[in-house]
Amino acid sequence: MSDGSVRLHGQVVVAGNAVGAVLYATQPLSFWGGYDAASGRITDTHHSLAGETAAGTALVLPATRGSSTTTAVLLEAIRRETAPAALITRGVDAFLALACVVGQEMYGRSPVLICVCEDAFRSLADWPGVVVEEGTLTRRER
Amino acid sequence: MTGESGAARLSAFDRGLLAGEEGEAPKLAMRILARMAEVRGAESMLDIEAAHIDSTIYVGDAGLEFAERLASLGARVRVPSTLNVSGLDEFHWQEWSVPPEWAEKSARQMRAYDSMGTIPTWTCAPYQGRQTPRFGQQIAWGESNAVAFANSVIGARTERYPDLLDICCAITGRAPAVGLHLDENRLATRVLRLRGVPEELAAADDFYPVLGHLLGPFAEDDPVAIAGLPVIPEEDQLKALGAAAASSGAVALFHIPGVTPEAPTLADALGGREPVAVFDVGLEELRAARRELTTHDEGALDMVVLGSPHFSFAEFGKLAALLRERGPERALPEEGGCELVVTTSRAVRDLAERAGLLEPLHAFGGRLMVDTCVLATPMTPGTTRRLMTNSAKYAWYSPGLLGSAVAFGSLAECVESARQGRVVREPGPWD
Numbered sequence: 001m002s003d004g005s006v007r008l009h010g011q012v013v014v015a016g017n018a019v020g021a022v023l024y025a026t027q028p029l030s031f032w033g034g035y036d037a038a039s040g041r042i043t044d045t046h047h048s049l050a051g052e053t054a055a056g057t058a059l060v061l062p063a064t065r066g067s068s069t070t071t072a073v074l075l076e077a078i079r080r081e082t083a084p085a086a087l088i089t090r091g092v093d094a095f096l097a098l099a100c101v102v103g104q105e106m107y108g109r110s111p112v113l114i115c116v117c118e119d120a121f122r123s124l125a126d127w128p129g130v131v132v133e134e135g136t137l138t139r140r141e142r
Numbered sequence: 143m144t145g146e147s148g149a150a151r152l153s154a155f156d157r158g159l160l161a162g163e164e165g166e167a168p169k170l171a172m173r174i175l176a177r178m179a180e181v182r183g184a185e186s187m188l189d190i191e192a193a194h195i196d197s198t199i200y201v202g203d204a205g206l207e208f209a210e211r212l213a214s215l216g217a218r219v220r221v222p223s224t225l226n227v228s229g230l231d232e233f234h235w236q237e238w239s240v241p242p243e244w245a246e247k248s249a250r251q252m253r254a255y256d257s258m259g260t261i262p263t264w265t266c267a268p269y270q271g272r273q274t275p276r277f278g279q280q281i282a283w284g285e286s287n288a289v290a291f292a293n294s295v296i297g298a299r300t301e302r303y304p305d306l307l308d309i310c311c312a313i314t315g316r317a318p319a320v321g322l323h324l325d326e327n328r329l330a331t332r333v334l335r336l337r338g339v340p341e342e343l344a345a346a347d348d349f350y351p352v353l354g355h356l357l358g359p360f361a362e363d364d365p366v367a368i369a370g371l372p373v374i375p376e377e378d379q380l381k382a383l384g385a386a387a388a389s390s391g392a393v394a395l396f397h398i399p400g401v402t403p404e405a406p407t408l409a410d411a412l413g414g415r416e417p418v419a420v421f422d423v424g425l426e427e428l429r430a431a432r433r434e435l436t437t438h439d440e441g442a443l444d445m446v447v448l449g450s451p452h453f454s455f456a457e458f459g460k461l462a463a464l465l466r467e468r469g470p471e472r473a474l475p476e477e478g479g480c481e482l483v484v485t486t487s488r489a490v491r492d493l494a495e496r497a498g499l500l501e502p503l504h505a506f507g508g509r510l511m512v513d514t515c516v517l518a519t520p521m522t523p524g525t526t527r528r529l530m531t532n533s534a535k536y537a538w539y540s541p542g543l544l545g546s547a548v549a550f551g552s553l554a555e556c557v558e559s560a561r562q563g564r565v566v567r568e569p570g571p572w573d
Contacts, residue, residue: 013181028362028392033517033542037202045541046390063363065392067539068196068284071304076202095304097181101174102306106208 006127006139008120010088014100014113018086018132019140020058024125025049030066031073040082058130059084062121064095074099078110086112086132090121151179151186151318159314167217171310175318178307184318192275193223193312194268194292196284197305198255199518200229200248208306209254212313220315223260224268226285227452227514228252232264234511238521248519258313264513265487267381267452269296272489277403280323282311286392287451287535290384293395295377297403299323302363302394322365322395328404329413330397332361336370337424343571344373347460348432348552350383351534353423356431357383358391360421365395367411374401378454385451386534432572435537435550439565442478444526444546446560447516448553449485450533457553458486458494458503464557465502472506472561479563482508485515508560517543530565532556 025048029035034044040055055077064070074096077083083103087096092115103110112132116124120137124130129140158164159172179187200206229248230240256262263271268283269291275281275298283289284303292298301321303311311317321327334357336344343349357366375383375398387393397405405411448461461484473479484503486494491512494500503510511521517539529540530549537550549565558566 030389032201033539043542046538063392065358065363066286066389068286068289068302068304068308069199069201071306072197072199072201072205075208075306076204079202079204079207092181092183094178094182095302098174098178098304098307101177101181102208105170105174106204106211 008116008123008137010114010116010120010135010137012135013092013097013115014110015134016112017134018058018112019129020056020085021129022060022124022127023049023052023054023057024060026062028063028065029061030064030070032067032069035073035077037073037076037080037082040077054084055082056085058086058088058132060088060121060124062090063093070095071099071102075102075106078103079107083111086114086130088114088116088124088137090118091115151184152176153187156187156316165216167212167215168314170212170215171217171313174307174310175314175316179318182318182320184320186319187316188280188319188323190221190280190282190311190315190317192221192273192279192281193219193308194226194281194283194285194288195223195255195260195308195312196226196303197309198225198228198251198264199305200251203247205305206247206251209251212309213254213257217313218259219312221312222273223312224263224271224273225255225260227266227518228264229514229519231511231513231519235519239523240520241523244520255309263487263489265452265489266450266515267454267487270454270490271487280317282308282317284308286388287381287385289394290388290396291381293322294384294397294402295380302392328365328395329415330365330367330411331417332364332366332419332421333408333412333417334360334366334368334421334423336368337422339370339372339425339428340571341372344371346552346571347379347382348532350375350379351386351532351550352428352432352435354383354386355390355435355534356423356427357387357396358389358393361387361391361393361396363392363394365397366393367397367399367405367408369399369408371398371401378457381451382534389535389538429572432550435534436548437541438528438547439549441528442564443480443528443530443549443559445481445483446530446556447483447485447536448532448556450515450517450535453484453486453490455490455493458490458499460553461557462499462502464554465506468557468561470505473563474507480560482506482560483511483516484508485511488512530556530559
C-alpha cells in the first residue's frame with residue numbers, strides 16, 4: 001500500500017493477468033440466455049447488467065445460475081475473443097472455471113478467474129477499473 | 143496450482159487414464175476432470191454409474207469442435223449415458239425456418255456424441271424414460287432441470303454438471319467426490335415455508351412453476367426444504383418446480399417433507415439442525431411471482447409453446463382431454479391466430495401416438511418438435527415476438543434467447559389462448 005494504490009487479494013482459480021473496466025453485479029448470471037457470444041453483450045433481461053458489453057471487461061458476479069450450457073457459451077466467447085478479460089466471483093464458480101480450463105485446452109487462452117471473499121466482493125462495487133496480477137487486484141480509474 | 147497436490151486425489155486408475163494408458167480421449171477427459179477436482183478441492187474421485195450429457199446442445203463452433211475432438215480421439219463412454227436435447231429436430235427441421243448451416247453443424251454435433259456409444263434419447267427429461275436412475279446411485283448429470291429432478295425426486299446423487307464436464311465424466315466413469323455426491327452436503331440449510339396456501343391452488347398445474355420461480359433466488363445453490371405444502375404433488379408438477387427453480391436460481395436439490403425420498407419429515411430434511419434462513423411465502427408473494435413470469439398479458443400471440451422440460455405422456459393425456467373438451471374451432475395462423483407447438487422426445491411422441499393422444503393435437507393443427515426445444519434451435523428466427531407458455535423455464539429464457547414477450551399461464555389458459563390467438567385468462571384458484 002506504500003504507493004497509495006488500493007489493492008485486494010483473491011484466490012487464483014485460473015491464472016493470468018488482465019486489465020479492464022469493472023462490470024459489477026450482485027445477481028448471479030446464466031450465460032445461456034444471458035450472454036451473447038457473438039457480441040460479448042449481456043442479454044439476460046432479468047439481470048441488472050442487461051445490455052452491457054462484457055467483452056474485455058472485468059466481470060464481477062457472485063456466481064452463475066441456471067443452465068448447464070453456461071460453460072459452452074463462455075467457451076464459444078473465448079473462441080470468438082468476446083469473453084471478459086477477467087471473471088471475479090464470490091466463492092469458486094465451477095462452471096466458469098471449467099470453461100476457462102477447456103478454453104486453455106482448445107484455444108490456448110482464457111479469462112483470468114479469481115475468487116474473492118464477501119468483503120472484497122462488496123468493495124469492488126465502486127471500482128471503475130481493475131488490474132489483475134495473479135491474485136492481486138489493484139483499483140484503476142478507468 | 144498443478145503437480146503433486148493435484149495427483150494425491152487421483153486413484154491408480156485415474157493416473158493410468160491421465161498417462162494415456164486407455165488412449166487419448168480418456169487422457170484428455172481425465173486431464174480436465176483432475177483440474178476440476180483441484181478447483182473444487184475434492185479429496186478424491188468416485189465411480190459413477192450413469193451420465194446425462196447436456197453438451198449435445200449446439201451453441202456455436204466451440205462446443206462442436208470439442209465434441210469432434212473427443213470423437214476423433216475415439217472417445218467411448220464407460221457408463222450408460224443418455225443424451226440431452228440437441229440444436230436440431232433431426233428429421234423435421236426443414237419444416238421450420240432453421241438456417242441450413244445451423245442444421246449442418248448441429249447434426250455434426252449430434253453425430254459426434256452418438257459415435258461415443260451413448261443412448262440417443264435427445265431429451266431434457268431423461269428421468270421420464272427407461273434410463274431413470276435409482277435412489278442413492280452416483281451419477282453425473284447435466285441439464286439443470288434434470289439435475290434437480292434426479293437429486294430431489296429420485297434421490298440419486300449428482301452435482302450440477304456443466305456442458306463439457308458431463309462427457310468427461312462419462313468417458314472416464316469418474317467424478318470429483320464433492321458437493322451433492324456426499325450425504326453430508328444433501329441436508330437442507332434453508333426452508334421455504336408456505337403459509338395459507340389453499341389446497342385448490344396447491345393442486346393446480348400452474349402453481350409449481352410459480353413456486354419454483356420464487357424458490358430459485360431464495361435457495362441460491364443450497365439444498366432447500368419446502369414446508370407447508372397441503373397436497374402431494376404429481377410427478378410433472380415436481381418436474382415443473384425443479385425446472386423453474388433451476389432457471390431463476392441454481393437449485394440442484396429440494397426436499398418436500400412427506401413427498402421426496404430424503405425427507406420423511408422436515409427435521410429429517412434439515413438433519414436436526416436449525417435452518418440458516420426461513421422464507422415465509424403466502425398468496426401475496428406467489429401472486430407477485432406469477433405476475434413476474436409474464437411480460438405481456440393481453441392481445442395477440444405468435445405462438446403457444448408447451449414442453450419445457452419435454453412434455454410427458456401424462457401431459458399429452460391432459461392436453462388431449464382439454465383439446466377434445468374445447469373442440470377444434472379456432473383462429474388459424476393465417477387468419478390472425480397463432481401456432482401451437484409442443485416440444486417432447488421421440489420416445490414420448492411415439493408412445494403418445496400409439497395411445498391416440500396426438501389425434502386431437504393433429505386435428506387442431508398443432509405441431510410437434512422433438513430432439514430439441516424452441517430455445518435451442520432457431521426454428522423461427524426473429525418472428526416469434528409474442529409467446530405464451532405454461533413453463534416457467536420457457537418464460538424465463540425466451541426474452542433473452544428469442545427476444546420475445548411472454549405470457550405465463552395454466553395449461554387450460556394456454557389451450558384457450560391457442561384457440562383464440564390471443565392471451566386468454568380464465569377464473570381459477572389464483573383469484
